[in-house]
Amino acid sequence: MTDFHVSLVGRKDLSGEIYRQIRRAILDRRLRPGDPLPAGRELARALAVSRATVTVAYERLAAEGFVTSRQGSGTFVSELATPAEREKAGRRSTGTLQPRPIWEAMSPPVTFEPARFDFRSGLCDASLFPHGAWRRSVTWALRSGETTAGVYEHPAGHHDLRIAIARHIGNSRGIRASADDVIVTNGTQQALDVLARVLLAPGDGIAVEDPSYGPPRRLFKALGIRVIGVPVDRQGLVVDALPRGIRAVYVTPSHQYPLSVTMTLSRRQALLAWAERNNAAIIEDDYDSEFRFGGRPLEPLQTLDAKGRVVYVGSFSKTMLPTLRLGFLVTPPSLRAALNKAKFVSDWHSSTLPQAALARFIDEGAFARHLRRVSAIYRKRHQILADAISRDFAEHLELIPSTTGLHLTALARRMSADQIAAIARRAADRGVAVQVLSNFAVGAIPRAGVMLGYGAIPTSHIEEGVHLLRACFDSEP
Incomplete structure (x- = not known):
């Protein structure tokens, strides 16, 4: 029945x-x-x-x-x-309730349709996920009784996971933080949401890199925050271009999205000094920093911050899987209580089972082993793709040097942004998915170029995919 x-x-x-x-x-x-x-x-x-x-x-x-x-x-x-x-x-009535105008103007959520040769950024290789080790951690979490107690978790997250995260970023990034400084979130986007609610009021201004990742900008605008684009050059965010009167800056200094540049030490120091002079906050998204394939790693802004102006944001979406929806932020003590309250009113706390499992996964060393394994594979893909762009696209594209992350960016030498977009559409018709740089512009004239990710495409498919993409540069529209 x-x-x-x-x-x-x-x-x-x-x-x-x-x-x-x-x-x-x-x-x-x-x-x-x-x-x-x-x-x-x-x-x-x-x-x-x-x-x-x-x-x-x-x-x-x-x-x-x-x-x-x-x-x-x-x-x-x-x-x-x-x-x-x-x-x-x-058939149902469409209803008489209407959303605020901002939601009508906003572009729809990002979806990823399958592509034979997928060079889109922001994706990891799900086939590399350590299913066996993760299954054992989930089984342990279920048997431990912590996830079946029938009580709500602390808004900051599972205590063992916060300890594990603090230890992991201390070892891998040199960040000094205790478990009390860590708040577990449902990925980077929620971390930015609770930070914006705590730091900014409607009408306040936040500076973002131009070009930059779209979803954070849309989030800030949805909360009534003014978003101001600030240019990025080969040294990172141009600090001298920051306007007065803004309350916060959102940056990706380790691997700028989408240009792939790393903010230099002098720029990092200048940004920290600017924040102190202007009584502003810095939200540091340490995007893709776990994957470094050469060069000496620069310290995160958070480790250089002596005044408590930096909030550090990280995620497990690339190192594990986006479907786990687990990220975190590291807060100065002055914001801790307010951020816990903001997380509570947002969703009380993130799901306890995957948190407990991830804590076990990190503590047993499985996470470190997984990172070493996938980093070796991504390193090989990075080299193959970088060599192919330099060799086959020298006439059309200038590769921006990068030794971090899961994507490369190349600027068009003579083509316009519209011409590059037309090439991307022709490539899509041949089963090659790429992203154009112009889609990430904030306010300035869009730059012409392409982003090529190597997180989702099998190593054996890179050369063939690049060959098909190269043919699209020569074919007529």
């Missing part, structure tokens, strides 16, 4: 109301073909009506073909005649 809700409160035509609500449930597919309806006697008892009232409703549904009765078995939902009839009968 399928349970479903029928309300007769304040209704007069009881059998008609039972008929209409069951019919609606069938049209909406809440009751599916083959689902059994409650026996007439049972439904009458549950609704406190006579059995005859239910029988009249069932007979009407049967007469119209919505249900069928089987002698000795019961009453079951029928398959409606055609999809068109279902659509016509089940």
Whole structure:
């Protein structure tokens, strides 16, 4: 028997109301073909009506073909005649409520359609995920009882995971932080959301890199925050171009998205000095910093910060899987209480099971082993792709040197942004997915260039994909 809700409160035509609500449930597919309806006697008892009232409703549904009765078995939902009839009968009003204008103007959420040669950035290779080791950590978390206690977690997250994160970033990035400084979030985007709610009021200004990743900008704008683009050159964010009167700066200094440059030490020091002079906050997104393939790593801004002006943001979306939805932020003590409250009113806390499993995964050394393994594979892809761009695209593209992250960026030498976009569309028709740099512009004239990620594409497919992309530069529109 399928349970479903029928309300007769304040209704007069009881059998008609039972008929209409069951019919609606069938049209909406809440009751599916083959689902059994409650026996007439049972439904009458549950609704406190006579059995005859239910029988009249069932007979009407049967007469119209919505249900069928089987002698000795019961009453079951029928398959409606055609999809068109279902659509016509089940059509709903679009409603009179309207969203704020900002949501109409905002571009739709990012979706990733499959591509044979996928050079899009922001993706990792799911086939490299250590399913066996992760399964053991999840099993341990389930058996430990911590995830099945039936109580809510602290807003900052699972304590063991916060300890593990503090130790991991201390060893890998030199960040000095305690578990109390760590707040677990549902990825980078939520970390930025709670930070914006704590640091900024509607009408306040935040500076972002231009070009930069779109979702954070859309988030800030949705919260009523003014977003000001600041140019990026080969040394990172141009600190001298920061406007007065802004309350915060959002930067990706380790591997700027999308240009791939690393902010120099002198620029980092200048940014910290600017924040102190202007009483501003710095939100440091340490994007893709786990994957470094050469050169001496520069210290995060957070490790150079002596005044408590930097909030450090990290994520496990590339090192593990985006579907886990786990990230974190490291806060100065002065913001800790407010950020815990903001996380609480946002969603109380992130899911406890994957947090407990990840804590175990890190503590047992499985995370470090996984990073070493995938870094070796990504290093090889990085080299193959960098060599191919330098060799085959020298006439059209200038590769921006980069030894960090999971994507490379190349600037167009003579082509316009529109011409590059046309090439990307031709490539997509051939099964090659790339991103154009102009899509990441904030306010300045869009730069012409392409981004090529190597996180999702198999190593053996890179050369063929690059060959197809190269042909698109020569073909006519």
